[in-house]
Amino acid sequence: MSRDPVESTERRRQRAVESLALSGRSEERLDRIARLGATLFRVEQATVTVLDGDHAWFPGAFGLEVRSAPRGETFSDRTSATDDLVLVEDAARDPRFADLPAVTDAGIRFYAGVPLLDPTGNAVGTFCLYDRSDRTLDADELQTLQDLAAWAQHELVASGEMVRASQVQASMLPSKPVRIGEWELNGACVPALAVGGDLFDYAVGNEVAHLGLGDVMGKGTGAALLGAGVRAAVRGTHEAVVSGVDLGITVTQVARSMAPDLMRAESFVTLFEAAVDLEDGFLRYVDAGMGLCLVVRADGTVDRLDSEDLPIGVLFDDHWTEHTTTIEPGDRLLLFSDGLLDLVDDPDRWWEPIGRLVAGHEDTTSLLSAIVELAFEQVQLDDVTAVAMFRHR
Numbered sequence: 001m002s003r004d005p006v007e008s009t010e011r012r013r014q015r016a017v018e019s020l021a022l023s024g025r026s027e028e029r030l031d032r033i034a035r036l037g038a039t040l041f042r043v044e045q046a047t048v049t050v051l052d053g054d055h056a057w058f059p060g061a062f063g064l065e066v067r068s069a070p071r072g073e074t075f076s077d078r079t080s081a082t083d084d085l086v087l088v089e090d091a092a093r094d095p096r097f098a099d100l101p102a103v104t105d106a107g108i109r110f111y112a113g114v115p116l117l118d119p120t121g122n123a124v125g126t127f128c129l130y131d132r133s134d135r136t137l138d139a140d141e142l143q144t145l146q147d148l149a150a151w152a153q154h155e156l157v158a159s160g161e162m163v164r165a166s167q168v169q170a171s172m173l174p175s176k177p178v179r180i181g182e183w184e185l186n187g188a189c190v191p192a193l194a195v196g197g198d199l200f201d202y203a204v205g206n207e208v209a210h211l212g213l214g215d216v217m218g219k220g221t222g223a224a225l226l227g228a229g230v231r232a233a234v235r236g237t238h239e240a241v242v243s244g245v246d247l248g249i250t251v252t253q254v255a256r257s258m259a260p261d262l263m264r265a266e267s268f269v270t271l272f273e274a275a276v277d278l279e280d281g282f283l284r285y286v287d288a289g290m291g292l293c294l295v296v297r298a299d300g301t302v303d304r305l306d307s308e309d310l311p312i313g314v315l316f317d318d319h320w321t322e323h324t325t326t327i328e329p330g331d332r333l334l335l336f337s338d339g340l341l342d343l344v345d346d347p348d349r350w351w352e353p354i355g356r357l358v359a360g361h362e363d364t365t366s367l368l369s370a371i372v373e374l375a376f377e378q379v380q381l382d383d384v385t386a387v388a389m390f391r392h393r
Contacts, residue, residue: 013080016122017052020156026067030060033127033152038062040144043110043131048152049076050125060152063130073101075111076126083123085146086113090134102130109134114149118157127152174202177364178209182329183278185209186364187387190339190375197223198337198385199231204278205242212273213387215290215337226261230269230312233257241275247286248322255288255312255320268313272305272335281327281391286320288312292338294351294358298330298393302355305333333389334358334367339382343374364388 030048037046048060056076057068071077078096079086088111091097102108108130116125127149137145177186187200197216202209214230216223236257237250251273262268272293274285287293289311295303309320327333334354341347344354361367367388375384 009081013051013122013124014053016118016120016124017050020050020124026061027059027155029155030152031062032060033148033155034060034062037127037129037145037148040148041112041129041137041141043129045108045128045130047128047130048116048125048156049074049113049128050156051076051080059125059156075100075102075113075128075130079113079115079126080123083115083117083121085115085142086111087137087142088112089136107132112137112145114145116149116153116156125153125156173200178202178204180204180278182392183209183276184364184390184392185211185388186368187213187385188368188372189383189385190372191224191383197227198339198383199227200335200385200387201231201235202387203235203238205238207278208242208244209276209278209389210238210241210274211276211335211387211389212271213290213335213337213385214269214271215383215385216269217267222265223267226258226265226267226269229261230254230258230271234271234273241273246322247273247275247284248320251286251288251312251320252318255318258312259316262313263316268311270311270338274335276327276389281329281331283325283327283333284322285324286322288320289314290337292341292350293333293335294355295325295327296332296334296355296358298328300359302351304351327389327391329391329393331391332358334386335388336371336386337383339375339384340371340386342382343378343384358388364390 034046034048045063047058049056049058051071054071055068056071056074058064075097088094088097090109091103091111092109097103110131110133112129113126115123116127118124173189174187185202189198189200197218200213202211212234216226233254237253240250270290271288272290274283276283285305287307288309291306293305307321307323310318341350344350346353358367361370368386371386
C-alpha cells in the first residue's frame with residue numbers, strides 16, 4: 001500500500017521536531033538572532049518558528065508578545081512544503097496568505113521566510129521576517145538573510161542536541177540517595193555548559209559503599225564523552241572493589257583501559273575512588289591527582305584525604321596506591337571537583353570554608369542543595385560536582 005508522500009514528509013518532519021526536545025522553550029541565543037534580523041532589515045518582527053503538531057511556537061522572537069500560535073494561522077504553515085526561501089512583498093495581494101489573521105487583523109504585508117533544516121534535510125523550523133509595510137529585498141539582502149538563517153539553523157539544531165546530551169548525561173548519574181542505617185550517601189552535578197566533564201557514581205554491594213568522582217580536563221561535549229568512558233570503566237570494577245580487591249589495582253585497570261582514548265584526546269582525568277565498609281566505617285581510597293576530599297570529624301576537626309599520585313593519563317605506565325582511614329559515627333565526608341574552589345572565599349585554604357560548609361548541614365541533601373545554590377549565585381566557571389557521605393550518630 002503506497003503512502004501519501006506529503007503525509008510521509010510531514011511525519012518525518014514532526015519526528016525531527018520532537019527529537020529537538022525543545023517544545024515550548026524559549027532560547028536566548030535564538031532571541032538574539034531574531035533581534036539582529038529585525039535590526040538589520042529594519043522590520044517590526046522576526047521569529048525562529050517551529051511547527052509542532054497543531055501549533056507553531058517561537059523559540060526565538062523579536063516584536064511578538066506571544067510565544068505560540070495555532071499552526072494554521074502562520075505563514076510558516078502555508079510554506080512548510082517548500083525547502084526554498086519564500087519572499088512575499090504584499091501578503092494582502094497574495095492568495096496564499098491574504099486570509100491569515102496576521103494579514104487581515106495585524107496588517108502584516110511583508111514576509112520573508114527561510115527553512116531551517118536538520119542534518120538529514122528535514123525542515124524543523126523557519127527563520128521569518130515580518131513588517132506592516134510592503135517591500136522587497138535586493139540580492140545582497142537576500143544573501144544576508146540566508147546567512148542569518150544558517151546561523152539560526154545551527155543554533156536551533158545544536159540546542160536540541162545539547163538538551164538531549166544533557167538528558168542522557170543526567171540519566172547516567174545515580175537517581176537517588178542511599179540511606180542505610182546510620183549511613184547517608186548522595187551526590188550532585190552542575191555542569192558549566194549543557195554537558196560537562198565531571199562524573200560521579202556510587203553503589204552498595206556486600207555491605208560496602210563504592211563511590212567515586214572524576215574530572216576530565218576541559219569542559220563540554222568532548223570532556224563529557226571521555227567522562228562517560230571513565231565512569232563505565234570504574235563501574236566495571238565494582239564487584240572487585242566491594243569484594244575487597246585493592247583499589248590501587250582496580251584504578252590501574254581503569255587507567256590502562258582508558259589510556260588509548262586519553263592519549264588520542266591529549267587529555268587526563270583526576271579521580272578519587274573509595275570503598276567504605278558500612279559495618280565498621282573502614283574506608284579505603286585512591287586519590288589520582290584530585291586532592292579534594294575532606295572528612296569533618298564529629299569533634300569538628302577536618303582531615304584531608306589526598307595523596308601524591310598523578311592523574312590518570314599523565315604517564316602510561318603509572319600506578320596508584322590505596323590509602324585507609326575510618327569514618328566514625330558523626331563524621332561527614334565531602335568529595336568534590338575543583339569547580340567548587342572558584343566559589344569559596346579562600347581557595348588556597350579551601351578546607352577551611354568548605355569544612356565550615358559541611359559542618360553547617362545536618363544531612364547530605366541540604367549540603368548539596370547549598371552547593372548547587374552557590375554555583376548558580378556566583379556564576380560558576382567550571383563544572384561543580386560533589387559527593388557527600390554522612391555517618392549519623
